[in-house]
Amino acid sequence: MLDRSRRGAASIGILFVRHSRPSGLLVAFRAKKLMDVRIRVMKRADIPAGMRLKDLAGWNQTEADWERFLDASPQGCFAAETAGRVVGTSTTIVYEGRFAWIGMVLVDPEFRRHGIGAALLDRALEHLDSLGVPAAKLDATPEGRPVYEPRGFVAEFEIERWVLARQPPLPAVVRDDALAALRPILNLDREVFGADRSHLLASLDRDAPELTLLREEKGKAAAYALGRHGSRADHLGPWMAGEESAAAEILDEFLRRTRRERVFVDIVKSNRFAEKLVRARGFVFSRPLTRMVRGPNGYPGRPELLCAVLGPEFG
The missing domain is CATH 3.40.630.30 (Gcn5-related N-acetyltransferase (GNAT))
Incomplete structure (x- = not known):
């Protein structure tokens, strides 16, 4: 030690x-x-x-x-x-x-x-x-990397925090029949994240069911997002979509449903369209992060499908 x-x-x-x-x-x-x-x-x-x-x-x-x-x-x-x-x-x-x-x-x-x-x-x-x-994973700030690297952590991919500041939106009305089913999301998230985190995502859905979003194609989950009501802002993540049109639809619906003046999102920097979508909607860059792993990365998931991660505290 x-x-x-x-x-x-x-x-x-x-x-x-x-x-x-x-x-x-x-x-x-x-x-x-x-x-x-x-x-x-x-x-x-x-x-x-x-x-x-x-x-x-x-x-x-x-x-x-x-x-x-x-x-x-x-x-x-x-x-x-x-x-x-x-x-x-x-x-x-x-x-x-x-x-x-x-x-x-x-x-x-x-x-x-x-x-x-x-x-x-x-x-x-x-x-x-x-x-x-x-294996152990974490999201490191630039200041934290010198602490993590000597302990065997190596970079996996880059993340960026983007922040939206806006006028208070009008309250969104979300009917009960518009709330997304969670089970298809959990099944797809295990593939994308690399491990099951159903218990955690279910707790997010219980606290903010109106921020759980699902787009299906041919009866299968094709894009999804969950959100949290943080102490300072609402937080979008995870946000997953393989196509730009689906990602835009999820993002716009999330912004319609959230009532906060500030919204945070931690996008995967290598994603083909996430930065374009958030920038076009008024988000501004806040800070960089690096996802790091110590030990064999045997279950990397499919980060190429992620627009945004859940968050630095959860993965």
């Missing part, structure tokens, strides 16, 4: 990490004062602390999203704690035993640059290795 040389240990900013089983990792660093940071399993009682951290980072998650992480992986979400205060988090979700997703690596700005984020990442990887999960 992470362990820096003890030479010059009296100087400011020296970090030590050691195992302290069964309680997990214990991080101690010298700053203005000596401080112990314990990394432990995250509990539901920590959700308000997680919300505080994501607000400090300007992220879009809700309490329902934290519930999704903890429901999916009750022993695989972690909190960094010092003096009774949660100052960092990381989450994992294992998809069908094929690969896992790492997300929500957050550190309180007051405690950054002391290796806490790296220790949270290492604890997540240690957990996944103990389960025998063959």
